[in-house]
Amino acid sequence: MSDTWIEVCAADEIDEEDVIRFDHAGRTFAVYRSPEDTYHATDGLCTHEKIHLADGLVMDHVIECPKHNGRFNYKTGEAKGAPVCVDLKTYPVKVESGTVFIGL
Amino acid sequence: MKPTKRDYSLLGRDAEAAVANGLAAAEWYHTDIPRKEMKALMQRSDGPAIRDTAIWLGTMLVSGALGIWLWGSWWAVPFFLVYGVLYGSASDSRWHECGHGTAFKTMWMNDAVYQIACFMIMRNPVTWRWSHTRHHTDTVIVGRDPEIAVMRPPDLFRLVLNFFGLLDAWHAVIDMVRNASGVMSAAEKTFIPESEQPKAIRVARIWMAIYLATIALCFATGSILPAMLIGLPRLYGAWHHVLTGLLQHGGLADNVIDHRLNSRTVYMNAFSRFIYWNMNYHVEHHMFPMVPYHALPRLHAMIKHDLPAPNPSMWHGYREMLPAFLRQLRNEDYFLKRDLPMTARPYKEEFHAEPAVAAAE
Numbered sequence: 001m002s003d004t005w006i007e008v009c010a011a012d013e014i015d016e017e018d019v020i021r022f023d024h025a026g027r028t029f030a031v032y033r034s035p036e037d038t039y040h041a042t043d044g045l046c047t048h049e050k051i052h053l054a055d056g057l058v059m060d061h062v063i064e065c066p067k068h069n070g071r072f073n074y075k076t077g078e079a080k081g082a083p084v085c086v087d088l089k090t091y092p093v094k095v096e097s098g099t100v101f102i103g104l
Numbered sequence: 105m106k107p108t109k110r111d112y113s114l115l116g117r118d119a120e121a122a123v124a125n126g127l128a129a130a131e132w133y134h135t136d137i138p139r140k141e142m143k144a145l146m147q148r149s150d151g152p153a154i155r156d157t158a159i160w161l162g163t164m165l166v167s168g169a170l171g172i173w174l175w176g177s178w179w180a181v182p183f184f185l186v187y188g189v190l191y192g193s194a195s196d197s198r199w200h201e202c203g204h205g206t207a208f209k210t211m212w213m214n215d216a217v218y219q220i221a222c223f224m225i226m227r228n229p230v231t232w233r234w235s236h237t238r239h240h241t242d243t244v245i246v247g248r249d250p251e252i253a254v255m256r257p258p259d260l261f262r263l264v265l266n267f268f269g270l271l272d273a274w275h276a277v278i279d280m281v282r283n284a285s286g287v288m289s290a291a292e293k294t295f296i297p298e299s300e301q302p303k304a305i306r307v308a309r310i311w312m313a314i315y316l317a318t319i320a321l322c323f324a325t326g327s328i329l330p331a332m333l334i335g336l337p338r339l340y341g342a343w344h345h346v347l348t349g350l351l352q353h354g355g356l357a358d359n360v361i362d363h364r365l366n367s368r369t370v371y372m373n374a375f376s377r378f379i380y381w382n383m384n385y386h387v388e389h390h391m392f393p394m395v396p397y398h399a400l401p402r403l404h405a406m407i408k409h410d411l412p413a414p415n416p417s418m419w420h421g422y423r424e425m426l427p428a429f430l431r432q433l434r435n436e437d438y439f440l441k442r443d444l445p446m447t448a449r450p451y452k453e454e455f456h457a458e459p460a461v462a463a464a465e
Binding site (some may be wrong): 018048049050056057064065066067068069072082083084085 | 130133142143146147148204206209231233234237238241297299300392393394
């Protein structure tokens, strides 16, 4: 389990099948809401060229980088093929009383 | 002032300078679009690309069949002209859009059309995926962008030859033979990860086998007809993709990090837009590459208040671009500076006021 839970936002601030950017302590994260209404978090920058993934497109369980269209499974962090070759780091997420928390 | 000699090598002086000056992998200008509207524009769909691909390949099939049937008479010529443009030019935009993965919603469809189109346009699908990635990272940054079509000073003879695919195809054959023999060039190694290089070699070997089989069939039948269907259309059908492709960045600024300055949007006829898959909206495509081709007209309507006025026709585009090429023969620092409408956010002048830039109009 994670050491520290950090509050991100109200759960309804993230649209279904969408992503938001969350900055904390000099780091940037991407927090997702899946079509099944589950929440997930990854590092916020693409492993290819450090572009903010929160400007990209969520399709089902995939986030597509807005710059070069590199794709990751945001649930597992798996890079889905060129031009992304390095997986994304994922983080635990929980929702309590309508608020999303990320575990760091 | 003496014009600045540019070094377009990916391993040369200007490549180092671009990194030192912060032009490599820089943060580029984007027009602000509300997230909800951007999401709507980015949405993928199979329908438009399935329709367009059926028309594209179906027309190739019919025109190719009629060309074969009428082979030996002049009546075959118009059918091969159609077949050639669909093979040697439409493949350019299909390669491009499917490489981005935006044409279809279903990924295997993108991948399948990407492989077919890459073969037709003679661009190794691995090499060119990575070179195009760099083109989007460092668009028209000298020493970084491997896809600058018109370098300065322009080689006009080369441009004319490429309307018939001559130099492009020649270099493609050399690259294919080199890759098929297991060798990646030093430049290719700068933008293709090591883990991907064996894939490029494998594709080159498959392609070489196809071309050798086609040549063998020509000898066996005593006719160039097989090559008229496979390989040669890359030459006799190339003219349209060169005609439209030169307009993308030709004559505009280099070493800037605002696509409004180095890319050109041109209004085109419906035929060219079908062949070109709407890449005439080129500023919009570079600014937002995740927007599919079929949504680019909507994107254009949404952000045109922030962009330079588009060229109203290809003819208009050539009328400004060709004189710029001629002036660049004498002064390679010359370029066409784009004016913004009053409604646009200004350029970041600190990146665009280098001392070497002269004669801009």
